[in-house]
Amino acid sequence: MPMNVAIITLFPEMFAAITQYGITSRALKDGLVNLHCFNPRDYTTDKHQTVDDRPYGGGPGMVMKVEPLKKALDAALNWHVQVVTDKNSEPPTVIYMSPQGKVLRHSDVDATTVQRSMIIIAGRYEGIDQRFIDNYIDEQWSIGDFVLSGGELPCMVMLDAMIRKLPGAMGASESHEQDSFENGLLDCPHYTRPVSLVGLECIEPAIQQNNQKCDVPSVLLSGNHSAIAQWRREQSLLATANARPDLLDGATLSKNDQKVLAKK
Numbered sequence: 530m531p532m533n534v535a536i537i538t539l540f541p542e543m544f545a546a547i548t549q550y551g552i553t554s555r556a557l558k559d560g561l562v563n564l565h566c567f568n569p570r571d572y573t574t575d576k577h578q579t580v581d582d583r584p585y586g587g588g589p590g591m592v593m594k595v596e597p598l599k600k601a602l603d604a605a606l607n608w609h610v611q612v613v614t615d616k617n618s619e620p621p622t623v624i625y626m627s628p629q630g631k632v633l634r635h636s637d638v639d640a641t642t643v644q645r646s647m648i649i650i651a652g653r654y655e656g657i658d659q660r661f662i663d664n665y666i667d668e669q670w671s672i673g674d675f676v677l678s679g680g681e682l683p684c685m686v687m688l689d690a691m692i693r694k695l696p697g698a699m700g701a702s703e704s705h706e707q708d709s710f711e712n713g714l715l716d717c718p719h720y721t722r723p724v725s726l727v728g729l730e731c732i733e734p735a736i737q738q739n740n741q742k743c744d745v746p747s748v749l750l751s752g753n754h755s756a757i758a759q760w761r762r763e764q765s766l767l768a769t770a771n772a773r774p775d776l777l778d779g780a781t782l783s784k785n786d787q788k789v790l791a792k793k
């Protein structure tokens with residue numbers, strides 16, 4: 530059974546960003562995930578296909594109306610009944626992408642991916658009528674403390690993070706077992722050919738004179754796999770201590786890890 534996700538959005542075309550490109554596109558093609566968009570505008574009955582209205586109490590901006598959202602939600606629930614063949618499965622989790630939601634972390638992605646059936650609402654304008662949230666929404670998620678223009682990009686961000694974790698979504702060469710955050714730390718630096726930037730026409734002389742920034746660290750060329758693993762772990766720890774010291778509190782650190790961090 531694929532992961533079944535219904536999306537409620539005024540801009541279904543935006544979702545081409547995940548349906549047409551890369552790992553997420555392939556996962557769809559391979560039937561690991563089933564996406565379907567429902568546009569509240571299609572469920573309006575007035576001539577102007579009104580989906581928003583002015584806020585009670587006044588103030589700037591517009592609010593998404595309950596009725597078109599509820600009709601889109603009913604259509605999404607019906608779609609789930611059609612596509613989910615196992616009649617014993619849980620009803621879909623109804624998720625609202627919202628600046629008022631809990632900030633999504635990788636551990637939340639793991640937990641959410643297990644719910645194989647979801648309806649995700651991407652809002653526009655100032656948001657949706659609170660009564661729709663109170664009556665129909667199970668979970669609210671934000672992707673961080675910055676202001677965007679709508680919930681579609683956050684929805685795609687969350688879906689991308691979930692879809693690439695589905696069994697079979699990634700080949701062996703794209704394995705996510707070593708992903709940054711999977712072990713609670715930031716990733717180590719990566720290098721590929723050539724082994725030196727010296728003599729390359731496209732690289733400035735000033736950079737060519739700095740061996741430190743010109744050569745691949747020799748340990749990576751040593752063939753000594755335990756030394757390489759140790760170097761990578763050390764680099765991960767140092768990068769994390771430098772950019773995200775908050776992550777070290779949640780990470781499992783060995784005696785050796787603590788020694789690395791103590792002497793920096």
Ligand code: 9D3
Nearest residue numbers: 626627628655671672673676677679680683
């Ligand atoms: C003036 C108050 N603003 C709320 C913080 C208004 C407002 C800003 C942005 C209302 C809606 C939006 C649109 N953003 C989202 O729908 C959204 C979002 C985001 O802006 N940042 C991080 N995560 C998310 S999830 C959905």
